[in-house]
Amino acid sequence: MTTSPLVVDTFQQGTIFPILPVAPILSSANRDWDGIHVGYYRQPAWETPEATFLQHTITIYTGQPVNVELQAEGRWQQKTYTKGVVGIYPAFAPHIVNWNDEIEFIEIDLDPQTLSRFVDNSINIDCYKIIPQSAINDPLIYSIGMALKTELESSGGGDRLYAESATTMLAAHIVRHYSTQTSTLKEVSGGLPKSKLRKVIDYIQTHLEKNLSLVELAALAQISPHHFARLFKQSTGFSPHQYLLNCRIQAAKSLLAKQDLSIADIALQVGFHDQSRFTSIFRKHTGFTPKKYRDRI
Structure with a gap:
């Protein structure tokens, strides 16, 4: 007697529990991140039931070496996962995974629509196919995963522009290197037209x-978003996220000259909902905390 695989929508809170016994240590479920879910997990030895995910799943292993068995497309594979190893599992592909010791990993789940919407809307999601990968080394995916984990650790709700920029880079990388659409993804150059650049800059400010x-x-x-991020950087020398931070710091400098405004109020006015995060970024850009900068004016 056979049973159908569990269908898991990782964008819905709680649906992971039939698959994993322990809730994530960190999760983007309550963040306003578009088309992506990121979780950081630490799980005991376990065997998952057969399941199929509605999202493309990327795992980045961050713990000590552990033996992992994976069943996909009716075949079992055995791998030793070490720190930095990456797995890519396409949406709608049933699989079973088991491991013999505590395992620690970052999981990034991408809505299939994200690949066309973020990367290039000319991509036909009904035609392309993500090519599954297990236990590969990909430094870019590893660095993106670690950066998103760090963003989850921030107490200010997470920077949406930063998260979506990382998502766009990840999606483009997967389409280019791990899908059947590799030859159709074209790059653009030359920067944004001046009128569009001015429109975007005015909107940011x-x-x-x-x-x-x-x-x-x-x-x-x-x-x-993928082409926009590339062209914006060609036009300004900064990524959209870096440009936004620079604008926020310049605005904060002007507001700090007004002694009637508290540093907490200034942080909110320039887009930081966590004062400690504002202080950290301000010091990184200027070499001073906001208070010391104000005292020097």
């Missing part, structure tokens, strides 16, 4: 207090 989205900014330029 007018909405510093908002948790801005890469999708939102790309829509102003009427191109995909």
Whole structure:
């Protein structure tokens, strides 16, 4: 007698528990991140039931070496997972996984629509196929996973523009290197047209207090987030996220000259909902905490 695989939607809270026994240590479930879910897990020895995910799943192993068995497409594979090893598991592909010791990993789940919407909307998601990978070394995916984990550890709710920029880079990398669409993904160059660049910059400077989205900014330029991020950097020398931070710091400097405003109020006005995060980023950009900077004016 056979049973159908469990269907798991990782974007819905709680659906992971039939698959994993312990809740994630960190999760983006309550963050306003578009088209992606990120979790950081530490799990005991376990065997999952057969399951199929509605999202493409990327795992980045971060713990001590552990033996892992994976059943996919009716075949079993045995691997030793070491720190930095990456796995890529396509949506809708049933699999079973078991491991013999405590395991620690970052899991990134990408909505299949994200690959076309973030990377290039000319991609036909009904035609391309993600090529599964197990226990590969990919330094870029590892660094993106660690950066997103660090962002989850922040207490300020997470920077949406930063998370979506990382998602866009990850999605483009997977399409280019691990899918059947590799030959159709074209790069663009030359920077943004001046009128579109001015429109985006004006929007950023007018909405510093908002948790801005890469999708939102790309829509102003009427191109995909992936192409927008590349062209914006060619035009300004900065990524959209770096440019936004620079604008926020410059605005904060001006507001610090007004002694009637508290540092907490200034942080909120320039888009930081966590004062400690504001202090950390301000010091990184200027060499001073906001208080010391104010005292020097």
